[in-house]
Amino acid sequence: xxxxxxxxxxFYVNFGAxxxxxxxxxxxxxALPTSQHLPSCQVLSAGNKLYMIDCGEGTQxxxxxxxxxxxKLRAIFISHIHGDHCFGLPGLLSTFALLGxxxxxxxxxxxxxxxxxxxxxxxxxxxxxxxxxxxPFNPKVPAIIYDDATLTVATIPLKHRLxxxxxxxxxxxxxxxLNRWACDKxxxxxxxxxxxxxxxxxxxxxxxxxPNALLTTPRDPVRSYAYCSDTVYRPQLVELVAGIxxxxxxxxxxxxxxxxxxETFHSTARQAxxxxxxxxxxxxxxxxxxxxYKDLQPLLDEAREVFDETYLSQEGMxxxx
Amino acid sequence: xxxxxxxxxxFYVNFGAxxxxxxxxxxxxxALPTSQHLPSCQVLSAGNKLYMIDCGEGTQxxxxxxxxxxxKLRAIFISHIHGDHCFGLPGLLSTFALLGxxxxxxxxxxxxxxxxxxxxxxxxxxxxxxxxxxxPFNPKVPAIIYDDATLTVATIPLKHRLxxxxxxxxxxxxxxxLNRWACDKxxxxxxxxxxxxxxxxxxxxxxxxxPNALLTTPRDPVRSYAYCSDTVYRPQLVELVAGIxxxxxxxxxxxxxxxxxxETFHSTARQAxxxxxxxxxxxxxxxxxxxxYKDLQPLLDEAREVFDETYLSQEGMxxxx
Numbered sequence: 001x002x003x004x005x006x007x008x009x010x011f012y013v014n015f016g017a018x019x020x021x022x023x024x025x026x027x028x029x030x031a032l033p034t035s036q037h038l039p040s041c042q043v044l045s046a047g048n049k050l051y052m053i054d055c056g057e058g059t060q061x062x063x064x065x066x067x068x069x070x071x072k073l074r075a076i077f078i079s080h081i082h083g084d085h086c087f088g089l090p091g092l093l094s095t096f097a098l099l100g101x102x103x104x105x106x107x108x109x110x111x112x113x114x115x116x117x118x119x120x121x122x123x124x125x126x127x128x129x130x131x132x133x134x135x136p137f138n139p140k141v142p143a144i145i146y147d148d149a150t151l152t153v154a155t156i157p158l159k160h161r162l163x164x165x166x167x168x169x170x171x172x173x174x175x176x177x178l179n180r181w182a183c184d185k186x187x188x189x190x191x192x193x194x195x196x197x198x199x200x201x202x203x204x205x206x207x208x209x210x211p212n213a214l215l216t217t218p219r220d221p222v223r224s225y226a227y228c229s230d231t232v233y234r235p236q237l238v239e240l241v242a243g244i245x246x247x248x249x250x251x252x253x254x255x256x257x258x259x260x261x262x263e264t265f266h267s268t269a270r271q272a273x274x275x276x277x278x279x280x281x282x283x284x285x286x287x288x289x290x291x292x293y294k295d296l297q298p299l300l301d302e303a304r305e306v307f308d309e310t311y312l313s314q315e316g317m318x319x320x321x
Numbered sequence: 322x323x324x325x326x327x328x329x330x331x332f333y334v335n336f337g338a339x340x341x342x343x344x345x346x347x348x349x350x351x352a353l354p355t356s357q358h359l360p361s362c363q364v365l366s367a368g369n370k371l372y373m374i375d376c377g378e379g380t381q382x383x384x385x386x387x388x389x390x391x392x393k394l395r396a397i398f399i400s401h402i403h404g405d406h407c408f409g410l411p412g413l414l415s416t417f418a419l420l421g422x423x424x425x426x427x428x429x430x431x432x433x434x435x436x437x438x439x440x441x442x443x444x445x446x447x448x449x450x451x452x453x454x455x456x457p458f459n460p461k462v463p464a465i466i467y468d469d470a471t472l473t474v475a476t477i478p479l480k481h482r483l484x485x486x487x488x489x490x491x492x493x494x495x496x497x498x499l500n501r502w503a504c505d506k507x508x509x510x511x512x513x514x515x516x517x518x519x520x521x522x523x524x525x526x527x528x529x530x531x532p533n534a535l536l537t538t539p540r541d542p543v544r545s546y547a548y549c550s551d552t553v554y555r556p557q558l559v560e561l562v563a564g565i566x567x568x569x570x571x572x573x574x575x576x577x578x579x580x581x582x583x584e585t586f587h588s589t590a591r592q593a594x595x596x597x598x599x600x601x602x603x604x605x606x607x608x609x610x611x612x613x614y615k616d617l618q619p620l621l622d623e624a625r626e627v628f629d630e631t632y633l634s635q636e637g638m639x640x641x642x
Contacts, residue, residue: 031415031416031419032416032419032420033381033382033384033385033416034385035382035385035386038382057378057379057381057382057409057412058378058379058382060354060378061354061356061359061378061379063354064354064355064356065356081445083411083412083415083445083446087411087412087415087445088378090404090408091378091404091408094352094404094408095352095353095354098352098353099353116444119444120441120444120445123437123440123441124402124404124408124441125404
């Protein structure tokens with residue numbers, strides 16, 4: 001399973017000299033175990049740091065197989081506390097302890113379950129050789145809950161049987177690029193380069209002003225990724241994920257099981273595609289498949305009727321934004 | 322990995338008409354995850370019932386892959402509460418709940434951790450649709466902790482960083498076999514067959530006594546299996562597992578790392594073989610391999626120098642006692 005990684009080459013387009021942001025799919029199944037899929041877990045790699053989204057049972061095994069660095073993980077974001085989204089947490093943290101991790105780690109958990117989860121981890125893992133901080137967030141309102149030098153993470157309220165939030169990862173706006181040829185032409189000294197990159201005009205010693213637009217080229221586009229699982233079809237999502245590069249939206253069911261999707265507060269692949277289309281996202285990634293489907297092609301076909309740029313997630317997949 | 326199952330054919334010898342007792346290896350690695358092995362879990366199948374020994378992370382996935390019945394599981398025995406022996410419990414029980422299990426399940430946990438584990442499962446799994454009973458046992462004394470129509474389970478005190486017990490599974494003694502030819506010759510009526518099988522002599526209406534030994538053939542041999550993990554080399558084990566059919570003994574380290582084995586309260590493969598030899602067991606199965614060994618052949622070679630009937634356990638293996 002791990003060997004057969006489908007890597008849509010279109011995802012490998014790299015915008016200029018930008019460092020790639022890579023999404024690693026460690027698990028994209030749902031609650032019942034199958035021999036095809038593992039429960040939810042993803043790792044986003046950006047700016048030489050790693051961010052984990054959900055942590056289903058088996059995450060540490062998949063993490064090891066992925067050959068991602070254990071030490072570069074900065075934070076873990078848990079969407080809700082159904083087992084297939086968080087039961088891998090004690091094992092992962094124990095392994096970090098065994099490996100002698102020293103760096104602090106933040107674990108973001110919905111407010112109603114944060115102390116419980118902290119208590120469970122303390123009971124099972126005992127004293128840890130590194131600082132683990134459990135940080136509660138309100139899953140019912142959209143808000144920025146994390147911010148570092150590379151990106152911000154905002155919550156996306158979803159509608160599930162338990163309060164549940166998706167996460168929007170958004171790169172910070174980069175600097176303007178210097179037009180070296182123009183700078184030389186206008187005699188701009190190197191000491192000004194930093195200010196130009198931040199948007200200042202150049203003011204020469206004699207008072208001459210050279211507008212910034214003549215000396216720089218535009219910033220790189222800001223890249224963004226949203227994870228939306230688990231949720232019933234929820235049109236309110238559209239404005240929260242409008243225009244993003246990549247959307248992962250749960251697609252637990254095929255259209256024939258739409259009634260079951262509603263009952264269990266899940267979505268169909270077609271509904272995921274409707275959100276993607278209405279929000280005008282770049283690409284859509286489906287996941288959180290029900291154990292009942294051996295063949296996922298019908299889910300992909302149903303979604304592509306609505307939104308062509310749809311792909312099936314799969315364990316071991318790596319997508320460069 | 323799962324596909325490459327090594328099945329020593331010698332294990333498939335089936336004693337006459339006896340129903341096979343089968344040991345299923347779901348995981349035989351140790352604490353650190355590798356791409357080769359999963360943490361400890363085994364399922365023993367006997368008398369149409371299943372018994373689980375340890376329940377490391379990923380057990381429910383391995384259980385599903387093994388195609389063993391979820392509903393036939395009667396009891397789970399946890400040797401100690403290091404994560405690689407018990408972190409799969411919440412996920413397994415949640416899945417049973419999702420699948421609508423109704424049958425009661427007993428979970429046997431060392432006394433010092435039983436209430437903690439019960440609390441963790443309650444916190445993570447919530448209300449269950451079936452009865453789960455956490456039963457504490459003292460891991461420091463050998464005692465029968467489980468008994469049903471098929472077998473008994475006794476604890477085997479081990480010596481590890483935490484109090485830890487192995488488990489000895491022993492079939493109940495079966496009935497004598499009728500010698501139909503002899504019964505007919507001596508005119509024994511069918512109504513006596515049950516008493517003869519239990520060992521009675523036949524007393525005819527005229528008072529003639531026909532000794533049982535003339536009318537029956539011996540009982541089937543009682544089959545037995547012992548699981549011993551985790552433990553430092555412990556010669557006291559020998560008398561507790563003397564003469565059993567199959568011994569699983571941890572072999573975390575190779576002989577070159579014997580000092581590390583002592584420090585961490587684990588055994589080498591050679592030490593496992595010494596126990597097997599001194600106890601005169603039928604066969605020895607090694608497992609709980611340290612993540613440092615990519616190739617396990619040296620462990621097997623070192624053990625076979627001491628005890629020839631040694632085998633390496635592997636995920637997916639099924640051994641018929």
